[in-house]
């Protein structure tokens with residue numbers, strides 16, 4: 057492979073280029089990014105000393121998070137890692153019109169409204185016979201094994217917080233596989249979880265205390281990760297370069313931007329499915345019909361900064377089940393999650409709105425989202441102070457949805473591309489989290505290493 061093109065400089069594209077550079081040191085690798093800056097959904101904005109994340113705010117370091125920690129150490133960012141505060145383990149749910157603390161120990165679990173019905177749900181799982189869950193939605197799977205209350209009160213808001221998704225459409229086996237696999241392999245979720253807790257992690261090397269924190273970010277926020285990769289990949293990166301066509305030409309691929317063409321021996325696309333669908337030229341048209349089936353949920357991230365502490369509660373923030381009919385999906389209390397995110401004794405909130413179940417998302421303006429986020433935060437937390445900083449970031453196609461049937465679409469994409477020198481990657485294949493994007497980039501480079 058003499059000339060390699062990587063499309064997109066989000067975390068998938070940057071990490072892919074990083075690992076490809078290691079596997080193919082003598083190849084010419086070019087990363088094409090349409091925007092003037094790299095990072096894609098990673099977008100940190102600082103206003104009046106407040107640091108706001110408009111995309112991912114951190115990474116869970118435990119479990120498969122070791123892939124992330126390993127990467128961070130390898131690229132020389134270990135010293136910049138910031139673990140979340142102890143308070144970040146405290147979380148709330150908005151239930152029956154008010155904020156209810158999720159239990160942090162078994163005693164709290166007995167009295168908490170959030171775990172109402174949990175004992176019945178456990179018994180239901182222990183009694184429910186095993187069934188093939190491969191094609192079930194999250195709602196079907198959870199209701200069958202744990203009942204509707206758990207689906208509505210707990211799973212629905214948690215899934216909103218990760219996928220901004222609709223649990224009636226998302227595939228259980230593609231998203232909550234840590235629950236479906238125990239049923240598949242051991243006949244029940246609880247039974248399986250107990251057995252699986254003894255299994256070995258992917259990476260055996262331990263990274264110490266930091267793995268115990270709920271979340272990690274970097275000094276300067278998630279943008280620090282992007283800046284480091286941009287520094288490492290500087291000469292390979294071409295910003296403000298929108299790819300407008302990807303044309304198959306015998307055993308090469310012509311990558312066109314503006315009036316120029318980069319003739320590549322190998323192309324890795326990490327751009328969104330709907331963009332790739334528009335630029336393919338000369339490939340099997342089945343690929344287009346498969347890419348068209350990948351849908352994205354819209355999400356708006358509103359940022360609010362206050363000159364004093366207006367929040368009387370302690371914790372990470374809260375999630376809102378859809379059944380509560382509120383205007384927001386949840387709120388995060390940034391100043392309590394990580395130190396150094398906002399000045400001392402000032403409150404910083406991130407509010408998520410929209411999601412796969414939202415109606416009229418495209419007709420709502422950025423400022424309307426901001427006002428809705430502010431009103432909801434004031435109402436839920438019971439204060440009336442005005443923010444000194446407020447703005448929103450609208451991602452109209454924010455997060456790919458791993459809906460029922462997604463696995464089959466991805467398998468068919470891979471079959472169509474079997475003999476092509478085009479590889480499709482990015483967050484609509486192999487997981488949406490930053491960890492997944494990095495892990496998949498590493499696996500991809502290893503797979504093609506000769």
Ligand SMILES: Cc1cc2nc3c(=O)[nH]c(=O)nc-3n(C[C@H](O)[C@H](O)[C@H](O)COP(=O)(O)OP(=O)(O)OC[C@H]3O[C@@H](n4cnc5c(N)ncnc54)[C@H](O)[C@@H]3O)c2cc1C
Nearest residue numbers: 064066067068089090096097111112113299483488489490
């Ligand atoms: C609001 C929000 C919050 C999130 N929170 C978390 C979190 O806390 N933790 C976590 O792990 N994950 C989180 N995620 C998920 C995670 O951030 C994303 O899945 C991940 O960053 C996606 O990276 P990517 O590189 O695959 O795609 P993207 O970041 O979308 O990158 C694709 C890149 O391709 C570029 N591009 C598009 N078209 C072209 C073209 N024609 N030519 C050249 N370039 C092009 C784009 O400009 C972009 O830079 C969140 C996502 C969102 C939206």
